Amino acid sequence: MRLRAPGGQVPAGALRALSNASIAYADGDVHLTSRGNLQLRGIDLDEDGAVPTGLADAVAAAGLLPSASHERVRNIVASPLSGLVGGLADVRPLVRELDTGLCADPALVNLPGRFLFGLDDGRGDIAALRCDLTAVALDDGTARIVVGGLDGPTVPLAEAPETLLRLARRFVEIRGSVWHVRQLPRAGAELDGTLPTSRPPAVTMPYGTLGDAVSVLVPLGILTPAMVAALPDRGVVVTPWRGLVLPSGSNLVALRETGFETAPDSAWQRVTACTGAPGCSLAGGDTRALARRIVAGDTTDSRIHVAGCERACGAPHSPHRLVFARSTP
Numbered sequence: 001m002r003l004r005a006p007g008g009q010v011p012a013g014a015l016r017a018l019s020n021a022s023i024a025y026a027d028g029d030v031h032l033t034s035r036g037n038l039q040l041r042g043i044d045l046d047e048d049g050a051v052p053t054g055l056a057d058a059v060a061a062a063g064l065l066p067s068a069s070h071e072r073v074r075n076i077v078a079s080p081l082s083g084l085v086g087g088l089a090d091v092r093p094l095v096r097e098l099d100t101g102l103c104a105d106p107a108l109v110n111l112p113g114r115f116l117f118g119l120d121d122g123r124g125d126i127a128a129l130r131c132d133l134t135a136v137a138l139d140d141g142t143a144r145i146v147v148g149g150l151d152g153p154t155v156p157l158a159e160a161p162e163t164l165l166r167l168a169r170r171f172v173e174i175r176g177s178v179w180h181v182r183q184l185p186r187a188g189a190e191l192d193g194t195l196p197t198s199r200p201p202a203v204t205m206p207y208g209t210l211g212d213a214v215s216v217l218v219p220l221g222i223l224t225p226a227m228v229a230a231l232p233d234r235g236v237v238v239t240p241w242r243g244l245v246l247p248s249g250s251n252l253v254a255l256r257e258t259g260f261e262t263a264p265d266s267a268w269q270r271v272t273a274c275t276g277a278p279g280c281s282l283a284g285g286d287t288r289a290l291a292r293r294i295v296a297g298d299t300t301d302s303r304i305h306v307a308g309c310e311r312a313c314g315a316p317h318s319p320h321r322l323v324f325a326r327s328t329p
Contacts, residue, residue, distance in 0.1 A: 001026075001040040001051065003064045004071060007078035007095030007119065008036040008238040008245075011063035015236060019228040021058040027279075030228060032221035034314050035116065036077050036240045038064070041279055067103040073111040074099060077129060079121040080205075080239040084213040088122030089137040089157055095119055098161040105165065110172050112179040117164055118146075124200035129240060130317055132181040133167055133191075135160035148181035150193025167191045202318035204269070205241045208262045214250040217243045217261040219268045219295075220288055230258045242272070267295045273306035274313040276325055283308025285325030294323075 003018070018030050018038060027042030046052050059065050067074070076098055083090035098117060102108055118131030127136050127146065134146040135157075143160045145152035147167065155163050170191055171181060181188045207215045218227070221242035235247040244260075252262055261268045271294050274280065276287025287306040294304060303320035305312060312322055 001043060001055070001059070002033070003038045003040075003059060004074040004076075005037055005064070005238050006074050006076035006099040007092065008080050008240070009092070009095060010038075010236045010238060012234040014062040014064055015223070015228050015231060016233065017058060017062035018064065019223070019225050021055055021062075023225060024058075025052050025055040028225060030223040032218055032223065032238055032242045032244075034221075034240055034242065034316070035075060036080070036238045037075075038238065041275065069106075069109050070103045072113045073108060073115060074102060075113075075115060076102075076117045076119065077126055077131065077240050078119040079123055079125050080237045080243075080245045081123075081210065081213060081215070082119075082121040084245065085211040086121075086123055087137070089140045089143075091119040091121045091135075091137065094135070094157070094161050098164060101161055101165050102168075105169065107169050107172055108165070111168060112175075114179050115168070115171075117168070119160070123203065125203040125205070126240075128200050128202045128317070130182075132171070133164045135164060145192070146197050147191045147193035148184075148188035149196055149199070150188045151195050151197045152188075152192050202316075205239060205243060207243070207264055207266070207269075209248070209252065212248045214246040214248060214252065214255075215239075215243060215262075216246065216255055217241075217266060217268055219259065219261060220273055220291060222288075224259060226258045227255075227260060230254050230260075270303050271295050271306070272304075272314060272316060273325075274308055274311075274315075276306070276308040277327070280308055280313075282311065283325070285327045287325040290323070290325045 022028050022040050026040040031039040078091050078095045083092050116131045118126040118134035120126035120136040122137035135143040137143050141157050143157045144154050237245040271291050273287040273291040277283040287308045291306045305315040305320050306323050
């Protein structure tokens with residue numbers, strides 16, 4: 001079960017409620033995705049092969065299902081430190097406006113489930129991801145719209161959500177069977193895109209105490225019950241790099257003791273993995289166990305993604321080496 005957290009913003013108490021639901025109905029953990037969303041895995045289906053009613057009710061009660069019709073398309077990533085540390089503008093209110101407008105538009109229910117909106121506060125972290133439509137702050141009142149890989153119009157920052165929604169509606173009208181803006185015949189020129197944009201280099205997410213925030217990495221994107229219990233109830237932001245941004249004053253010692261990484265040079269910054277066996281039937285081996293062995297050896301100075309098959313789900317967009325986990329005969 002994948003649950004969207006637009007801009008990584010998690011409702012108060014939602015992670016704790018979701019952790020309890022996972023203990024009762026799934027594998028006990030909460031999983032973070034590379035789009036800043038949440039997942040439950042290993043769900044025990046009821047006798048009819050359906051998701052248990054109790055699980056669906058728990059998710060809705062946690063505030064994680066505000067729109068049943070549009071849940072699949074509420075894919076919005078945003079600069080997770082925006083309004084807290086750095087950046088040229090605070091894009092957090094724009095996330096809420098974009099999500100509200102998206103859920104209110106019946107036409108946008110027809111967006112592909114992998115279509116991705118981005119809101120970058122000017123630091124370049126989200127601009128480095130392969131979003132379909134991105135608003136990048138140029139200052140505290142202006143944004144440039146990026147259409148796939150093309151530069152789009154420059155608009156007042158306050159108008160960015162409506163501009164993104166307008167272009168998304170146009171994409172729905174003309175997309176045919178393609179999933180992404182880059183796959184259109186003119187690669188996004190149909191949506192006011194002009195010249196190819198200069199894609200910024202991948203941004204390294206900082207960790208530790210950062211001004212008015214605490215940034216932590218979640219190894220393999222797996223939040224155990226003990227890790228969730230160490231988190232505050234409010235102000236949690238999920239990052240697209242399988243980490244969390246927490247309010248200032250969060251106890252780093254307690255967080256580290258439960259499994260969070262805060263060291264800026266942690267090897268977990270360079271090693272990721274797909275679900276692997278036994279959680280995925282396509283996987284040829286235990287990817288997580290291999291990733292842990294790689295990190296324990298601490299011998300890598302480059303990015304590695306451990307995959308269970310050629311699909312390499314969850315691989316980073318930045319340059320990396322691909323390592324396949326295979327079961328020994």
